[in-house]
Amino acid sequence: MTTLEICIDNLESLLIAQDAGADRIELCSALALGGLTPSVGLMQQAVRMARIPVYAMIRPRAGDFCFSPDELELMALDIAAARAAGLHGVVVGLLDEHGRVPKAALERLMVAAGPLGVTFHRAIDLSSDWRADLETIVAAGCERILSSGQAASAEQGLETLVLMREQLADRASLMPGAGVNAGNVAHIVAAIGVSEVHMSGMGWRGSAMTSGVAMGASDDGRVNVTDHDKVAAVRQRLG
Template identity: 55%
Template sequence: MKVEVCVDNFESLQIAERAGADRIELCGALALGGITPNAGFIEQAVKYASIPIYVMIRPRNGDFYYSEYEVEIMLKDIYHARVAGAQGVVFGVLDKQANIDRQVLKALMQEAGQLGVTFHRAIDLASDYQAALETIIEAGCERVLTSGQAANALAGASVIQRMVKQAGDRLSIMPGAGVNHQNVVDIVRQTGASEIHLSGKTTRPSHMILNSNAATMGDMDDFALSITGAENIQALRQALGRADYKC
């Protein structure tokens, strides 16, 4: 059972690796669902991590119907991830009718070259997930990250199970969204998946010594930092181990 952890800062990357992650999905701004991380973060992650780094390629938050200019950005970001030495990239593209955009997907796959490719939860917005899955398989992606078109992977387990059966050994289906140590065994048993995805997030207080009139930088609490919780990843591993899943 492979465990992928999504992170959006270097501290979380280190925590996730120590806690037993098998692979990292490297993102910026997980609070927005994850966007492309900056070049410095990618380079440092590749330099210091001893597990595979898959870089999120998403130029903005929101839907997955991109303009030609946004597609150009995605192509450049894939190039930079490849040159930096990442093992893979993560992206998803839909057209105006919420079908897989075949032309854009082909272009992104060509730019990815020998990198591993995960097609992310854009499939959860697809108008026909079964047709979308066939298109993704044909394009050569190695896995799909999905919540089964539901709010979370447990709620979408029945659809994920159908995806697993449809894909067979042609591609890996990886449940994600709302996965934790309390529900992971149920999700794996119901879906038959061999990989799982989570953030395992927690928060820690700022290490700064703050004055009473400290300004804020945005709508979020700048002094409660969101990081990967080592205990969350470890607890998930233990839950899988107790259920006789190899991890």
């Protein structure tokens, strides 16, 4: 059976995702920013509530993936918090100023992760030499790579994803993500030959508040949560 990973940024979505058939959770904060490190409290509560494995995103800020020494130290501390919370794994991604995966920095984070599983995320889609960087990622010990094939969506990046899968040759799992839905997931899985996929299945619900003052550009009357039907439909297509 193909593993279905759902990225979430709140506890309500965790419950929805696992009820709809998710096999694994990528736990984040601020999905609207591409996903940032969740709070320690969110990690701890997710462990208490989840019936499926939970991996924490380790990303200290929005923007690029070229992190300073201070930010790398922060990432190591956040990985330690994920271990202490009892999570199953973490999700990391980093590049240097040349768009290459920095070997020493990645190895440092792998040491911090210890026994935890490690996914390398879509920073690989910004790599200036993904073929060489796949070898760096595999050598460091990452168990899987999340990628859209250096395209806006996994469907658009199918050709590159097939090449990535061939190069990995089962040394690490390739997990396509970005734009995955019930209408294309079966084709993506079959075309690449993968055993896991990643999606958000994002939807929204109205706020319980009847009025309030806007706190910026976002709509405070709307709460973004996982859409049960979107996830369940993909689960059905995957079997």
